[in-house]
Amino acid sequence: MSPRELSGGEEGQPKRSGPAVAIRARRLSKVYGEGETAVHALAGVDLEVRRGEMVAIMGRSGSGKSTLLHLIGALDTPTSGTVSIARRRFDNLSDVELTLLRREKIGFVFQFFNLLPALTAKENVVLPALIAGNRDRLVHDRAGELLARVGLAERADHLPAELSGGEQQRVSIARALLMDPELVLADEPTGNLDTTSSAEVLRLLRELNRKEGHTIVLVTHDPGAASMAGRVVFLRDGRIAGELSGGSTKRVSERFAAL
Numbered sequence: 226m227s228p229r230e231l232s233g234g235e236e237g238q239p240k241r242s243g244p245a246v247a248i249r250a251r252r253l254s255k256v257y258g259e260g261e262t263a264v265h266a267l268a269g270v271d272l273e274v275r276r277g278e279m280v281a282i283m284g285r286s287g288s289g290k291s292t293l294l295h296l297i298g299a300l301d302t303p304t305s306g307t308v309s310i311a312r313r314r315f316d317n318l319s320d321v322e323l324t325l326l327r328r329e330k331i332g333f334v335f336q337f338f339n340l341l342p343a344l345t346a347k348e349n350v351v352l353p354a355l356i357a358g359n360r361d362r363l364v365h366d367r368a369g370e371l372l373a374r375v376g377l378a379e380r381a382d383h384l385p386a387e388l389s390g391g392e393q394q395r396v397s398i399a400r401a402l403l404m405d406p407e408l409v410l411a412d413e414p415t416g417n418l419d420t421t422s423s424a425e426v427l428r429l430l431r432e433l434n435r436k437e438g439h440t441i442v443l444v445t446h447d448p449g450a451a452s453m454a455g456r457v458v459f460l461r462d463g464r465i466a467g468e469l470s471g472g473s474t475k476r477v478s479e480r481f482a483a484l
């Protein structure tokens with residue numbers, strides 16, 4: 226099923242065509258709170274991600290990684306600065322347009338999976354379409370295909386509590402892919418997984434990037450995970466503190482240690 230059928234949109238473009246720049250953030254700042262207790266989570270971040278890139282974001286705890294990802298994903302609004310995805314500036318969009326953009330263009334994967342405990346794996350995967358008002362049976366077929374894609378065809382009717390952490394995260398990746406988003410944003414997707422499950426999840430993300438053309442931004446503490454990305458961007462105290470392209474785990478570790 227095409228993304229057009231899923232989202233009920235108008236004349237579609239070929240898969241993953243569009244502007245060469247997938248994400249553009251300009252002078253992005255985010256201040257939480259006011260006065261003496263204000264926290265400058267981001268302090269003027271410029272970031273550009275090209276379509277089809279896989280970029281890792283690394284930085285110490287509190288450096289602003291999740292804040293940046295939330296702003297890029299339109300889950301939160303910046304104090305100042307602008308974000309655009311596929312050249313559409315968020316600040317020019319209405320709430321409805323923003324919701325549609327988020328729904329159709331962005332898939333989220335979170336550290337704590339965020340699956341609904343009372344729903345089966347397949348029901349969790351289908352949920353974004355239900356929320357979008359699409360009750361088409363084709364959506365169920367696609368959810369089944371995606372669960373097979375992440376190696377969980379046999380687990381479709383299991384509840385999250387009956388799945389391992391790695392399996393739950395793969396369900397959440399299938400859910401993120403339901404609407405065939407161009408962009409996948411993952412915040413510490415392996416943060417709660419053992420080494421084997423982490424490796425599976427990372428391999429899956431890399432495949433989605435290389436074979437299926439999803440643009441991926443991955444926040445991670447793990448230099449091994451980050452080195453799978455084509456480019457690693459380092460954050461320190463809410464600012465970009467450099468980047469590394471095509472770095473080995475060792476080089477990424479060294480740069481991270483020096484932050």
Ligand SMILES: Nc1ncnc2c1ncn2[C@@H]1O[C@H](COP(=O)(O)OP(=O)(O)OP(=O)(O)O)[C@@H](O)[C@H]1O
Pocket residue numbers: 257258264265266284285286287288289290291292293
């Ligand atoms: N809702 C909030 N209200 C107040 N301060 C916040 C809020 N969210 C984040 N912060 C602060 O903003 C800063 C950046 O937080 P952020 O969650 O982006 O860090 P992070 O790099 O993702 O850290 P971690 O690696 O621990 O997840 C931190 O100092 C944090 O305490």
Ligand SMILES: [Mg+2]
Pocket residue numbers: 290291292412
């Ligand atoms: Mg975080």
